[in-house]
Amino acid sequence: MSLSPSPLFSAPGPQVRAVSDEFHGDLLEVSMGPHHPSTHGVFRMMATLDGETVVKLKPVFGYLHRNHEKIGEGTSYLGSMPYTDRLDYLCSMTNNWAYALAVESLSGQAVPERAQYLRVILAELTRLLNHTCLAGFLLQDCGASGTPLMYAFREREKILDLFESLSGSRMMCNYQRFGGCRTDAPPGWLEAAAALVGGYGAFLDEYEALLTGNEILMARTQGVGRLPAALAISAGVTGPMLRAAGVDYDLRKVDGYGFYPRFEFRVPLGAHGDTYDRYMVRVLEMRESIGILQQALRGIPAGPIMDPKARLRGFRAKPGEAYGRIEGPKGEIGFFLISEGGPNPYRYRVRPPSFINLTILEDLCLGHSIADTVVILGSIDIVLGEVDR
Amino acid sequence: MIQPIDPPSATPPPAPTEAERAELRRQGILLTSLEELYNWGRSHSVWPLQFGLACCAIEMIAASMARFDIARFGSEVFRPSPRQADLLIVSGTVTKKMTPQVVRLWNQMPEPKYCIAMGACAISGGPFKQGYNVLKGIDRFIPVDIYIPGCPPRPEALLHGLMQLQEKIRGQKISGPEAPRHLRSDRPCDYPVPDFGEHDLVPPQNPDVWHPPAPSLPAGA
Amino acid sequence: MESAAQIRERLVAAFPGASVEVVVNPGPAAQDSLLLGPDRARAIAEFLRDDPVLRLDFCSNVTGVDWPAREARPGCLEVVYHLYSMARKHGPVILRQRTADRADQVSVPSLTPVWRSCEFQEREVFDLFGVVFPGHPDLRRILMWDGFKDHPLRKDYVEPDDYEWEPTAHGEVLAKARRHQAAAGEGPGP
Numbered sequence: 177m178s179l180s181p182s183p184l185f186s187a188p189g190p191q192v193r194a195v196s197d198e199f200h201g202d203l204l205e206v207s208m209g210p211h212h213p214s215t216h217g218v219f220r221m222m223a224t225l226d227g228e229t230v231v232k233l234k235p236v237f238g239y240l241h242r243n244h245e246k247i248g249e250g251t252s253y254l255g256s257m258p259y260t261d262r263l264d265y266l267c268s269m270t271n272n273w274a275y276a277l278a279v280e281s282l283s284g285q286a287v288p289e290r291a292q293y294l295r296v297i298l299a300e301l302t303r304l305l306n307h308t309c310l311a312g313f314l315l316q317d318c319g320a321s322g323t324p325l326m327y328a329f330r331e332r333e334k335i336l337d338l339f340e341s342l343s344g345s346r347m348m349c350n351y352q353r354f355g356g357c358r359t360d361a362p363p364g365w366l367e368a369a370a371a372l373v374g375g376y377g378a379f380l381d382e383y384e385a386l387l388t389g390n391e392i393l394m395a396r397t398q399g400v401g402r403l404p405a406a407l408a409i410s411a412g413v414t415g416p417m418l419r420a421a422g423v424d425y426d427l428r429k430v431d432g433y434g435f436y437p438r439f440e441f442r443v444p445l446g447a448h449g450d451t452y453d454r455y456m457v458r459v460l461e462m463r464e465s466i467g468i469l470q471q472a473l474r475g476i477p478a479g480p481i482m483d484p485k486a487r488l489r490g491f492r493a494k495p496g497e498a499y500g501r502i503e504g505p506k507g508e509i510g511f512f513l514i515s516e517g518g519p520n521p522y523r524y525r526v527r528p529p530s531f532i533n534l535t536i537l538e539d540l541c542l543g544h545s546i547a548d549t550v551v552i553l554g555s556i557d558i559v560l561g562e563v564d565r
Numbered sequence: 566m567i568q569p570i571d572p573p574s575a576t577p578p579p580a581p582t583e584a585e586r587a588e589l590r591r592q593g594i595l596l597t598s599l600e601e602l603y604n605w606g607r608s609h610s611v612w613p614l615q616f617g618l619a620c621c622a623i624e625m626i627a628a629s630m631a632r633f634d635i636a637r638f639g640s641e642v643f644r645p646s647p648r649q650a651d652l653l654i655v656s657g658t659v660t661k662k663m664t665p666q667v668v669r670l671w672n673q674m675p676e677p678k679y680c681i682a683m684g685a686c687a688i689s690g691g692p693f694k695q696g697y698n699v700l701k702g703i704d705r706f707i708p709v710d711i712y713i714p715g716c717p718p719r720p721e722a723l724l725h726g727l728m729q730l731q732e733k734i735r736g737q738k739i740s741g742p743e744a745p746r747h748l749r750s751d752r753p754c755d756y757p758v759p760d761f762g763e764h765d766l767v768p769p770q771n772p773d774v775w776h777p778p779a780p781s782l783p784a785g786a
Numbered sequence: 787m788e789s790a791a792q793i794r795e796r797l798v799a800a801f802p803g804a805s806v807e808v809v810v811n812p813g814p815a816a817q818d819s820l821l822l823g824p825d826r827a828r829a830i831a832e833f834l835r836d837d838p839v840l841r842l843d844f845c846s847n848v849t850g851v852d853w854p855a856r857e858a859r860p861g862c863l864e865v866v867y868h869l870y871s872m873a874r875k876h877g878p879v880i881l882r883q884r885t886a887d888r889a890d891q892v893s894v895p896s897l898t899p900v901w902r903s904c905e906f907q908e909r910e911v912f913d914l915f916g917v918v919f920p921g922h923p924d925l926r927r928i929l930m931w932d933g934f935k936d937h938p939l940r941k942d943y944v945e946p947d948d949y950e951w952e953p954t955a956h957g958e959v960l961a962k963a964r965r966h967q968a969a970a971g972e973g974p975g976p
């Protein structure tokens with residue numbers, strides 16, 4: 177048993193090492209993270225710098241690898257639902273829906289109409305919450321320390337109040353079930369949601385007045401981290417990052433899951449694929465989400481919220497496999513399940529959008545300064561619970 | 566030889582009661598002891614380290630935002646550098662890959678320093694306890710002062726935990742055997758950092774810090 | 787979009803002698819898959835990506851699966867690829883590759899040169915299952931630390947015994963606690 181005591185004066189801050197390269201002279205290798213104010217969690221980037229310019233960047237993962245997939249093999253299907261909350265821990269409702277969709281696809285269950293409407297309402301509220309917080313965190317990374325984040329969290333608290341009164345928990349909602357939803361909306365909930373959605377447009381106007389035309393934000397994000405469309409498609413990038421690169425691929429339109437084909441909404445696309453486009457696409461998506469929410473809240477029918485033939489206790493799926501995916505706020509979140517007929521899945525796989533969106537992190541950062549790396553990482557919108565699972 | 570009129574008594578005079586102190590305060594006179602003053606200053610300006618690991622970090626951020634506002638409890642700023650922080654709020658699951666970094670950060674924090682284990686994962690591994698890469702509680706390697714259960718605990722729970730920590734600090738004596746760690750030269754200030762082994766951390770826990778109860782099984786085991 | 791059987795016909799016509807089989811998915815999802823042999827796998831993947839009808843330019847998900855040996859079949863490790871098309875907005879087409887066994891013949895050609903999105907996901911399959919991908923630009927562990935020796939998502943992985951033991955209602959935890967006590971030589975507690 178070796179207990180190696182640390183030296184009394186261990187090097188503070190990031191580990192910095194000088195690296196010599198015959199073509200480039202002296203390069204500096206900086207390890208950003210895993211503890212860093214701007215890495216959105218425990219994420220590490222080994223950046224090699226020539227002066228201030230990034231010449232190589234290797235991400236290191238695994239600091240939040242919590243073995244979700246292995247635990248999923250040892251847990252029943254329903255028992256894994258609370259674990260899906262903890263994947264992308266900002267957006268628990270959409271994770272729940274993706275998993276419920278995968279299991280419903282595996283077992284061939286139908287979902288009643290009111291439950292589908294509720295799922296759409298909660299998913300779009302989650303999208304509003306996520307994109308608002310992303311704008312706050314991105315501005316934090318740009319150096320606007322705290323104020324946009326305070327505005328973002330003020331609105332997030334209002335949405336979390338709705339989630340809490342519906343599901344009992346602010347963040348880890350554990351709300352979707354296979355064949356519907358867990359509980360129906362309490363009286364007054366739909367009116368409160370409609371009031372929130374009605375006021376959200378004014379909040380977005382206030383937020384955009386501060387941010388969108390802000391010359392510091394524009395100077396720091398326009399032209400930074402340009403992602404070409406062909407690279408985005410090959411690298412499997414999905415979500416607002418893909419649409420900012422100009423590729424029209426939104427699962428709500430392509431797969432038409434849930435009741436999305438009933439709602440009218442547009443899909444904003446970016447022209448340049450840089451960080452500013454990624455920010456603007458998310459702002460525009462928020463406005464479209466407000467439209468979807470208004471349509472859904474107007475049209476939600478009365479009725480049951482659970483498939484009457486669904487059996488939750490002792491749920492067993494027939495042998496087979498299924499891949500179910502939805503358009504989460506960060507991209508395509510999917511679950512691949514292999515069943516051998518038992519109470520637990522044989523293989524439980526999460527397709528994490530943040531992890532796969534990070535494939536091109538090095539490509540985006542090459543040639544930029546180390547400060548731009550932080551802004552680019554902020555615009556990719558990662559959550560480490562999903563990256564490392 | 567001049568004798569003192571009142572010989573010094575063996576017992577010290579009684580401390581003023583709370584009512585007497587309140588009366589003095591109303592007259593504008595503050596009566597305190599060095600220990601109280603020292604602990605009052607320390608407990609009301611605890612600056613946490615910006616250290617969020619997982620989901621609990623979001624509730625910690627929410628506690629620092631306008632609705633719950635941890636700044637009114639003295640935690641005005643979350644410091645990015647461990648050299649400037651007093652409090653390590655371990656918020657989220659500590660994985661075995663992350664453990665050496667957590668212990669190194671703890672070592673880099675100067676005394677007096679405190680640790681709050683926020684959330685079920687930091688206390689004992691939480692819902693991910695069966696994980697092969699999950700450290701079953703940060704108190705295996707560093708001493709924890711306050712445990713806040715929850716998954717995640719509400720921001721109000723974090724504030725309650727912070728208030729408990731403030732009470733604990735206020736109750737510390739500045740001399741004698743019950744003095745806190747930073748005033749006693751026989752306590753370590755540096756904790757050993759584990760290495761990565763082939764199957765697990767080496768060592769898997771620090772026996773000086775972690776004292777679990779012996780496992781007990783029901784009769785007939 | 788064409789079914790798996792129709793795609794197989796075209797592949798066998800385009801690559802005579804290549805090993806392509808349809809694996810039927812018995813459940814209600816009915817997503818059949820194509821099992822590729824190692825020799826022409828990369829060429830077939832490029833064909834599927836560039837074919838004007840299919841245009842499967844988006845590899846969405848790469849999954850590793852461990853199939854320990856049973857009476858009916860020998861053991862193998864499997865890699866499953868879910869392909870979609872962003873250009874034609876259809877999918878999924880599912881490809882599978884299987885290793886020869888679970889011990890030392892565990893290599894399967896990498897499809898990262900065809901779809902860049904396989905880069906990190908194949909590294910994860912290498913890390914957690916032990917499948918080696920020749921042709922991958924940077925094959926090393928991604929989630930566990932570099933000195934780690936096991937492949938944790940295999941079915942025969944034994945996790946380290948680092949729990950603190952207390953009895954709970956779960957029979958499995960109680961059984962593990964008894965094994966721990968027997969191994970550690972401690973007698974039953976009070």
